[in-house]
Amino acid sequence: MVRNVAIVGVGQSKFGVRHDVSFPELAWESVSQALDDAGLEQKDIEYFIVSNAGGWSSEPLPAVVVGEYCGLTPKGTARVEAACASGSSAIKLAHDIIASGQADIVLALGIEKMNESPTPTVVEFIGRAGNYFWEFQNFGLTFPGYYALYATAYMHKYGATEEDLCRVAVKNHYYGSYNPKAQFPKKITLEECMKSRYVAWPLKLLDSSPITDGSAAAILASEDVARKLTDTPVWIRAIGHASDTSNLSKRDNFLSLRAAVEAAHMAYKKAGVDPSNPAKYFDVAEVHDCFTIAEILAYEDLGFAKRGEGVNLIREEQTYVGGPIQVNLSGGLKAKGHPIAATGVGMAVELTRQLRQEVEKERQAVIDRGWALSHNIGGTGHYAYVNIYSLDKPRG
Template sequence: MAAHGICDRVAIVAMGCTDFGEHWDRSGDDLLIDAVTATTTSAGVRLADIDAFWLGTYTSGLSGLSLSRPLRLHGKPVTRVENMCVTGSEALRNASYAVASGAYDIAMAVGVEKLKDSGFSGLLRPSIPSDGTGGTLGTTSAPANFSLLGPAYAQKYGVDPGELKEVITRIAWKNHHNGARNARAQFRKEVSVDTISCSPLVAGQLGVFDCSGVSDGAAAAIVVRAEDAHKYTDRPLYIKALSLVAGAADGNVDPAYDFTTFPEVVASARNAYAEAGITDPSRHIAMAEVHDCFTVTELVLMEDLGFAERGTAWKAVLDGTFDLDGPLPVNPDGGLKAFGHPVGASGLRMLFECWLQLRGEAPENRRITTLDSGKTIGLTHNLGGGPGECVSFVSIVGTEPNG
């Protein structure tokens, strides 16, 4: 049974996003208050006007009290959700479906994470008791897991390892180039190809500059029924599709799994395109924000999302297809690599970039040019977990309802 989706039934009417980075002087409460305030101000609404709230956070809070307490909410339903790196997108998905169902008129999704205060260099993951037959999550590092993609891709498609290193280096260079033009990004400096390619190795071919940053930040969105959107803004974004897929986590025990794809991403993209009525994503989509937790992940995602044929994405990367001024800009805000990755906020941050770009509000020095050709669709993608065992989310939004 296929998902019917909520195409054009819900609209985003306001968004806000803090800068991402090492906020030693700001608490998680401070960050979410800043993001929520920017969002409500944009829409001209009060917190009292909002019927229900969803908070996405991975490790920075428990229960809805993590939002209701700092916002001083009274008598409002607040739900806290978590789904690994899909957490922020999960908050938006729940808020949107609640509005589409008719249960609420106006809802808010908030994502926040305060990682730097933990003292850890990566993500905290709770130790969950098991019988020992599970996958690799929690037993090896994320860089080690994702580093397996590179040699598998090179072997399957006949790419020289040296050339593959050039490809992932260019992805890092691109995302730092974009982040350098983004005042909210954690890393705001361009990095040369030589510096990236010669950086200390972390795992396999992945060097320091191939890995996304650890950061603090928050983002938020207000959603309403599509027919009510123009009460709040003259330029809403209509939700075309919200597709979430959780895999069976059997990739690491399946002899057929070859580490050149994320089946969950393929499935979530296929569902989203069907819901949105998109038959040729590379032709219809103006921009994409994808989960570049590591540079090699972005490479594989270009094929899983249908932006390039199997075995050809590495050539498209080198050709500049996904550059800021290319025919399909990917991560024009710098992506996880340069913008940063506060887990609970990342999915909403991606949508915030669609909000800016598709509405023509992005700064001129990093504005995409694909809008000039009449494209009006943006895509975001998150994944949580690792190769062979992950959850994947794809959203599609646009400036116009389907006619």
């Protein structure tokens, strides 16, 4: 018997360079909000999962450090890692624990404090995330470098330009400017993006998500408990998941992230979404725009556009508020910030608030259908999670 699971409380810290707080203080910012939002106390949490990639930050056992500070000790816990999709892996495990009847209330916390190390060290750690021995050791790839390999191939095949990529940054900064918790709450112009320096040709600084400190927390509950806690539970309708090779060279093309396609396929199947026109089911989506090219690939991998036509969605501004599918109204990883293992939980927080219609009015999606989608990629398509959230209850 699989039980329905809902999000009943969410919280998110301000994203950015957070030299004003320590690692556990940063965690408390989102945990305290999530407890308040759910109307729960720490003793009500039966298990908590902490997603954290780490390396750049000083605490090697983040789950217990956070547990002690936030008053969650002695509840069971574990730290999980799926690179930039770690947060979604925490949501999945929290969901599965409840769905299988092993607990009624579980907290998922994503946290990253990347600025405890200097930037070159952070670039090194992220660059090593792929296949360390065969890719990094000899060839010193960086994260923008890996995605630039996809950008070069995509631009060559479909005629997309550097301006097209920058259009994604302009959109996401536009919405980020209305998100007070974003790292860069400011608009940028196409010219500013085009003039920014290359970090991994053809990708520029303003094509890239920043190095971010931040935390996000979501409390998940079983149907019976959720009904008692809130009038607006946000149901987890489906979770699709997949992985791909650690070596990019083992992939057959650089035009699509296979794991994202697989994860979307699985999520659509579980939720009964027609994969030939999935966009019509959703009001709003948060997609993994760690680099601008990644948002265009996401449009295609999710089936919002045909192959080679994802670039048209941004050229025609179809993913702005009021468009057929509203994407990254939080500012996305690009402007909101990308605290690696907090990002996936942050997407769940954002979509919960979007569906409840409680975000800032300039970036509130039009909610007609009551369905939302998150697309969270770890590494360069190494891990993929596609989650579907709804205001209406899945079954039973």
